[in-house]
Structure formats: structure tokens, C-alpha cells
Amino acid sequence: xxxxxxxPRYQVTQFGKPVTLxxxxxxxxxxxxxxxxxxxxxxxxxxxxxxxxxxxxADTPDNFQSRRPNTSFxxxxxxxxxxxxxxxxxxxxxxxxxxYEQYFGPGTRLTVT
Amino acid sequence: xxxxxxxxxxxxxxxxxxSIINCxxxxxxxxxxxxxxxxxxxxxxxxxxxxxxxxxxxxxxFTISFNKSAKQFSLHIMDSQPGDSATYFCAASKASNxxxxxxxxxxxxxxxx
Numbered sequence: 440x441x442x443x444x445x446x447p448r449y450q451v452t453q454f455g456k457p458v459t460l461x462x463x464x465x466x467x468x469x470x471x472x473x474x475x476x477x478x479x480x481x482x483x484x485x486x487x488x489x490x491x492x493x494x495x496x497a498d499t500p501d502n503f504q505s506r507r508p509n510t511s512f513x514x515x516x517x518x519x520x521x522x523x524x525x526x527x528x529x530x531x532x533x534x535x536x537x538x539y540e541q542y543f544g545p546g547t548r549l550t551v552t
Numbered sequence: 553x554x555x556x557x558x559x560x561x562x563x564x565x566x567x568x569x570x571s572i573i574n575c576x577x578x579x580x581x582x583x584x585x586x587x588x589x590x591x592x593x594x595x596x597x598x599x600x601x602x603x604x605x606x607x608x609x610x611x612x613x614f615t616i617s618f619n620k621s622a623k624q625f626s627l628h629i630m631d632s633q634p635g636d637s638a639t640y641f642c643a644a645s646k647a648s649n650x651x652x653x654x655x656x657x658x659x660x661x662x663x664x665x
Contacts, residue, residue: 481641548593
């Protein structure tokens with residue numbers, strides 16, 4: 440089945456220790472998104488890639504970076520995690536930009552100690 | 553003008569009853585309105601979506617009603633089941649944008665047996 444895969448599902452990191460979350464997709468979609476979702480809140484878009492073009496949301500902290508080495512994979516790097524970065528991180532894909540369906544992965548739960 | 557307002561925040565329905573969740577938006581440029589279902593610890597799953605050229609869309613027990621003049625849309629879950637207990641998010645986006653979903657605040661639905 441075509442799908443969006445996120446690894447790891449659970450990640451524990453120490454305050455200030457860099458961490459990388461990964462996302463892969465078998466849908467061959469052009470667009471990949473990263474969202475942050477805190478408890479009892481809606482997902483909040485951090486940034487997205489349209490093919491190789493990176494689009495950052497204006498309010499995304501510099502602490503968050505992303506890489507997309509190829510169509511299938513996308514990474515979220517948190518350079519110096521703070522306690523406030525503990526959240527569920529969701530990857531999503533879409534066939535194209537614009538008003539198209541987005542398909543979410545299962546998420547990575549990040550804990551910062 | 554970018555907000556999507558969702559109500560109620562929480563909802564308790566008896567098994568077999570109808571669950572109704574409402575959303576309102578301001579930006580008339582929105583042209584895609586999806587609903588997502590999210591179970592605890594999982595990523596959101598696309599449930600059903602509508603575009604403003606139709607007033608209603610039905611898929612199984614799930615129906616979206618769309619009122620363009622009132623700038624409102626709602627999700628109806630017929631014959632609600634305990635397995636429907638989840639958090640539901642409405643969202644909106646516009647084709648001229650990057651596909652960014654503007655989410656409502658979410659509704660936690662509990663269906664009692």
C-alpha cells in the first residue's frame with residue numbers, strides 16, 4: 440500500500456541535543472509537509488517542499504530545519520531542542536501544491552528531557 | 553481572515569445518534585474544505601472533503617454540508633459508533649496558495665455505547 444512512513448515513532452532527546460526525524464513516502468507526491476502538533480491543538484505547519492523548493496512558514500523558529508534529498512525522503516532537523524519543542528511531529532504529502540488532499544504519516548512523538 | 557472556527561470543542565453522543573460538528577470561515581478565497589479524523593497517538597486521516605461548487609457530499613455515514621453564502625460547513629456522522637470516538641478537525645485551503653491547510657481548533661467526539 441502506498442503510504443507515508445515516519446521514523447522513529449517515539450524519540451527522546453536531551454535539552455539542546457540535535458535530533459533528526461525522518462519521513463518517507465511511496466505515493467510519489469511532489470509536496471512534503473512538516474507539521475508540529477502539541478497536545479489538544481491542531482497541527483501547525485512548519486514548512487514544506489514542493490519538489491526541491493523549500494518554503495518556510497514565517498513563524499517557524501530558526502531552530503527547525505529540513506532537508507529533502509530526493510522525492511521519497513524528507514528530514515526534520517531540530518538543532519537545539521528546548522522543552523517547548525516536545526510535541527508530535529507530523530509529515531504529510533500532497534500530489535501538488537494548491538487545494539489537494541494531504542495524507543499524513545503516523546507522526547513522531549518527541550520528548551525533550 | 554485566515555481563521556477557521558470550529559465548534560463544539562467536545563461532543564458526547566449516544567451510539568446510533570447523529571454527531572454534528574460545525575465550522576465557519578472568513579476568507580472567501582478558500583476553495584477546498586477537508587475533514588480529518590485523528591485517534592490518540594496517530595496522525596490525522598483524511599475523512600471526506602468538499603469543494604464550494606457543491607452543497608453536500610456524502611460518503612457512507614459521513615456527510616459534509618456546505619453553505620457558501622453563510623461561509624459555513626459541517627460534518628454529520630450518521631448512526632454514530634463507539635469506533636468513531638476521535639478528534640475531528642475541519643480545515644480550509646485555497647488553490648492559489650501552497651496547499652497550506654488552515655485547521656479548525658478540533659472537536660473531541662465521544663460516542664457512548
